[in-house]
Structure formats: structure tokens, C-alpha cells
Amino acid sequence: MAPSSSDLHSEADIVRLVDTFYARVNEDALLRPIFNDVARVDWAAHLPTMYDFWSSVLLGTSRYKGRPMAKHFPLPIAAEHFRQWLALFYASVDELFAGPKATEAKLKAQNIGAMFEHRMTPNPLSLLGNQ
Numbered sequence: 001m002a003p004s005s006s007d008l009h010s011e012a013d014i015v016r017l018v019d020t021f022y023a024r025v026n027e028d029a030l031l032r033p034i035f036n037d038v039a040r041v042d043w044a045a046h047l048p049t050m051y052d053f054w055s056s057v058l059l060g061t062s063r064y065k066g067r068p069m070a071k072h073f074p075l076p077i078a079a080e081h082f083r084q085w086l087a088l089f090y091a092s093v094d095e096l097f098a099g100p101k102a103t104e105a106k107l108k109a110q111n112i113g114a115m116f117e118h119r120m121t122p123n124p125l126s127l128l129g130n131q
């Protein structure tokens, strides 16, 4: 019988989630080149930043102080990349956890991702030339 998952509660859970998610990113044909070839991410620095980010979002610790949009604007990413990012995030949550906090993690990832994607999409009104 498969072991039943418990919900996400602790800092150790955040670390497991982030490590599992980025392991999937690093095996993904669409996303791996963006992180490793385009952005040349320093994983030893990025993973702790992401522990802080998700600890702030899900456990309310306010440890993350960065400005994430600035890191994403220069990247060649569009709807398909955001869809894949979210699919891998959902799969990671579902592999490890089940419960209200796990559901909250997926909802927040979806909302923050949609906001990033929206802000990165050129506004068609700008074509009309009204600044």
C-alpha cells in the first residue's frame, strides 16, 4: 500500500518541496536550459533564496526580502514555460503532501505565477501609441 502523505507544516517540509521541485526543473527539457544556460543559476545560492521565499509565503516568516519580478523580466519565457513551471510545482506538492496547506501552496503558486506572466506580457494598448 502506498504511504499516505501528511500536510506541509514545517521548514523541513519547505526544503523538501523546493528541492523536489528544482530537481524536476533540472530534468525538464523546456525549463532546464532557461535556468542553466540562459540565467546560469548558481543553485547553491538560489535554493536557500527559494526556501526563504516559500517559508514567507506559506509559513508567514517574512524571511524573503527580494524583488522577484526583476529576475524574470529578462528571461525568454512565455505562457508555455509558466504552464510547465506550474505543472512541475503541482506534481512536487502532490508527490509529498496532502491537506489544506498543500492546496494553499498550489493556489499561491498559481496566483503568483499568473501575476508574473501578466506583468511580462506586452500590453496590446501600447500598439495604439498612447503612452
Ligand code: HEM
Binding pocket: 031, 034, 035, 039, 040, 041, 042, 046, 049, 050, 053, 065, 066, 067, 068, 071, 072, 075, 077, 081, 082, 085, 108, 109, 112, 113, 114, 116
Ligand atoms: C517559467 C517560469 C519561471 C522561470 C523560468 C523562472 C526562473 C527564474 C530564474 C532564472 C531566477 C533567477 C535565479 C538566480 O538568481 O540566479 C528566478 C528567481 C526567482 N523566482 Fe522564478 N521562474 C519562473 C517562475 C516563477 C514563479 C511562478 C515564482 C513564484 C511563485 C518564482 C519565484 C522566484 C523567486 C522568489 C526568485 C528569487 C528572486 C531573488 O533572487 O530574490 N519564479 N526564477
